[in-house]
Amino acid sequence: MKLDMTILYVTDVAGSTDFFQKALGLPPAEVSPGFALFLVPGGVKLGLWKRDAVKPAVNGPGLSCELVLHVDEEHEVERLHDGWKAQGLAIVDPPTRREFGYSFTAEGPDGERLRVLKAEG
Template sequence: MVHPDFTILFVDNPLTSTDFYQSLFGAEPVERTPTFALFVLNTGMKLGLWSRHTAEPSVRGECGGTEICFRHDAAADVDRIYADWSGRGLRVLQTPVEMDFGYTFVVTDPDGHRLRVYSMSAD
């Protein structure tokens, strides 16, 4: 079976995006160049940030459109992270709300990629 272990976001400016995610994750990238950066997170997930201007094959269209999800155990965690991230000035697409799957909010990164934080419903 083949399973993914690495996500790449195409970004306008990898250095700006690297600074953004470094601050958000509280982690250093394992690789950082003007055209690419790589984070290896405690969960094992790898997140790459690749310049949309230098990627091969070339990237068509605009950046953004991807959603990265961050699961937490409790609604209080979601509220705490929302207060932190909205306080940093991240663009809020959805304030904390109860949905059919759980409690959640959504903000965006500098390129318009969506960042969803949620806790699952008890059901």
């Protein structure tokens, strides 16, 4: 068994697709009115599924989540931060050194977060 796909339930598939396309620098591999799929290098798939179209229906409040993109060098954190900011992505935490490493965080239209991290060690 292996985990190779994450699906985020979103209210705005088009807005979230735009956010992830800019952040990942990848076009979606599949797009429909209620779903988009990204094939991320390394074999991971990222799906964006319109929340009110999920079967079986999602009950309860929205889910919060954070996806982490690891980079090898601190300058990559800075480069991606500057690029995402220039594209208009919402940066909710600028490049900051924390106990787990050097990172920044962007937030998509449904509150989903992408953290770029150069881990300590």
